[in-house]
Every structure is written in structure tokens, then in C-alpha cells.
């Protein structure tokens with residue numbers, strides 16, 4: 366994801382780390398970055414029955430497992446391990462699984478990528494589509510992406526384990542997307558969102574895109590001190606549905622009324638007039654100095670906040686099922 370302010374701040378950060386400074390940020394080794402951490406009491410997940418059945422500690426453990434593979438840029442050996450892990454979880458949960466392997470044309474040449482989709486068939490026409498990206502940015506050394514790429518994928522794996530047991534009216538698809546991150550530079554040559562653009566193109570070809578009623582993108586949703594702002598390009602009625610769901614559950618302190626603007630995997634859907642929302646807290650992570658740095662590690666993640674976003678997502682899927690099954 367990207368916005369203009371991000372790049373200004375990132376340029377400053379890059380300079381702090383590498384423009385004649387001591388380079389302390391660059392000294393975080395891959396081993397340190399993937400080391401297990403102990404959660405403080407305030408960051409532990411509540412019992413799942415308090416969060417609609419969503420188990421925040423399982424989502425946290427999934428995230429830690431993903432991080433343990435190390436940096437996971439598109440085309441790397443570590444992302445193959447990640448794909449195998451996602452696939453094994455989906456298989457164990459008894460989901461229908463669809464895979465799309467493709468070669469993305471990028472500024473560094475053709476890069477093999479793979480989207481993996483868990484499908485829960487519904488009894489009526491219509492699809493609710495949940496998205497996460499599981500790749501990590503390749504341009505930052507020792508970047509393990511606990512929050513950026515990890516947390517949303519850990520959350521989605523827990524959603525899969527719950528939703529694949531359901532018999533919904535509308536179909537629920539959960540897509541694990543490759544290639545969200547830029548290979549070189551987000552701002553040139555359309556160098557981003559390869560997986561989501563591929564998915565939109567595939568759905569257009571198959572004629573299924575018009576059946577997608579709503580897209581909920583999860584990205585950077587598990588950090589300590591999380592505040593979810595309303596992403597301004599997202600579809601207003603869908604934002605309202607999610608924020609009012611969060612308010613009913615008592616999470617107004619996390620799902621706040623302010624707005625922000627982020628380019629992300631929801632954009633290719635919006636361009637095709639498919640309702641979509643981006644759930645993301647990019648601003649706080651930038652302010653803390655962790656975004657796209659080797660400090661994006663498990664000690665920044667809260668199982669409690671994963672549980673809250675998981676709870677809101679489950680309840681929002683329910684609300685969407687009601688809205689479109691009339």
C-alpha cells in the first residue's frame with residue numbers, strides 16, 4: 366500500500382538508517398526478527414466466545430508461523446514455503462481450494478506468483494470476497510512483515526478455519542494474494558497489486574466479477590495501539606456497514622471516525638465498480654517508525670487486536686449475508 370506522505374517519511378527513514386548514520390536498524394538479523402516473543406497481559410486475546418468464536422491467539426500463532434519463514438518476497442523460496450503452509454491449512458479445514466499461478470511482468474522481469482482462494486459455496490448467487498496479501502516487500506533487507514503481510518494472513522487463516530465449516534447463503538471466498546508489494550517502486554510502472562489485478566482479470570473472464578457483492582481487504586490490522594480509520598476511496602455504504610457493526614460490538618475506540626487515504630489491493634476492484642473496503646492502520650505504523658523496516662516484527666503484534674478485527678469481520682460478513690439474501 367502507499368500514499369504520498371508515506372514515501373516522504375520513508376525517504377527520511379531510509380536516510381536515518383543508511384545515509385551516514387550508525388545503521389542500527391540494518392543490524393537486526395533475520396534470526397532476531399523471527400524470534401518468538403511473549404505477549405503482555407493487555408495484548409492477549411480474550412476467550413473466543415467473547416469475540417464471536419474468533420480465536421485471536423490462533424490468529425497470532427498463524428502470524429508467528431508465517432514470520433518464522435523469514436522474508437517472503439514474491440518468487441522467493443520462503444514464499445513457496447508460505448504457499449505450502451497456507452495450502453496445508455486450507456486443506457486441513459476442508460475448504461474448496463482454487464489456485465492461480467501466473468507470471469507477473471515486473472520491472473525486474475517475469476516473477477512467478479500464486480493466488481490461493483478458499484471457497485465456501487453458498488445456496489444463492491452472490492459472493493462475499495475477503496482479501497489479504499501474504500508476500501513481503503523485497504526492497505528492505507531482513508524484512509519479515511509481522512504486521513505488513515503477516516497479521517492479515519494470520520487473521521485470514523483463522524477466518525478460514527471458522528467459515529469453511531459454515532453453510533452460508535452467499536458464497537464466501539477468502540483470497541490469499543501474492544505480489545501486493547512493489548518489486549522496485551510502487552509509484553512507477555504499475556509496480557504493485559499484481560495478485561489483486563490478476564484476480565480481478567480472472568473474475569472478469571469467468572463472468573463472476575458481477576456476482577461479487579462486497580470485497581473486504583485486510584492489511585495491517587494486528588498491531589499494538591491499532592486504530593482503524595475509514596479509508597477514503599473505499600465504498601461508503603460498505604465502510605458504514607463495517608463501522609456500525611464495530612460500534613454495536615463496542616469497538617468504537619479502535620474503529621474511529623477519522624479518515625485516511627491508502628492505495629492498496631482494493632483499488633483494482635473499485636476501478637471495476639465492485640464495492641470494496643480497505644481495513645488498514647498504516648498511519649500509526651509509519652508514525653512508530655516500523656513500516657517497511659526490519660522492525661516490523663512479532664513484538665509489535667497484539668493477539669487482542671487480531672481478535673477484535675476478526676470479530677468485526679465475522680459480524681460484518683453476517684450483516685452482508687443478511688443484506689444480500691433477502
Ligand SMILES: [Zn+2]
Nearest residue numbers: 366502513546
Ligand atoms: Zn507493505
